[in-house]
Amino acid sequence: MSHKIDGGLPVTPLLRTAAAATRSPVSSSAPTESVPAMDSLRLTGEATSLLNLQRQISDSPAFDEGKVAAVRRALEDGSYRIDAGNIANAMLEFDRQLAG
Template identity: 40%
Template sequence: MTVDFNGVGPGQPNNRTGNATDKTGNAPRTSQQPASDTAAKQSSGARADSVSLSDQSKALKSLESRLAEYPEVDDARVAEIRAALEDGSYKVDAEKLAQKMLDEDQGIFG
């Protein structure tokens, strides 16, 4: 939630010198020059940015695209467990479950 006190928003200094600002935080245009001309002048002096990716980031991107091909849920495994629950053959090892819960707690608090 953004709060606007007298035209001052986040990231704006408290400007009490009399310069009025609109709701976007921009001072009103006083020149007759179109906005597109101003933008063109500002960008003409700017140099182009470039990005190069490391081999590790390229490998991670490749891995990400391969993982996207796999389903999020193994439907066959879900069906197998569902059938085992329905026929009563699904058994839970209480000691193994308790140990995993303790291990998880140690990972969080340890």
């Protein structure tokens, strides 16, 4: 089964009807009045910390170029060894962590 992910939400007929009912006809020649902003937003310390962390992560490279180059050299010269036991243990430990 596959699902298309397009970032949009489907609009049901009920939502279309409700949206149309709340709209008032506005003439383009009628002056508009400004409405003072009533909403406000206050971030908690935790939210501010998360925002700062997100900025740090977005500024960081996605991978360690030095480590990639070292692995590439080891693969090319045949010195890179794969330890199946370590991989299996890491997978089992990850599974244990997921199970809680």
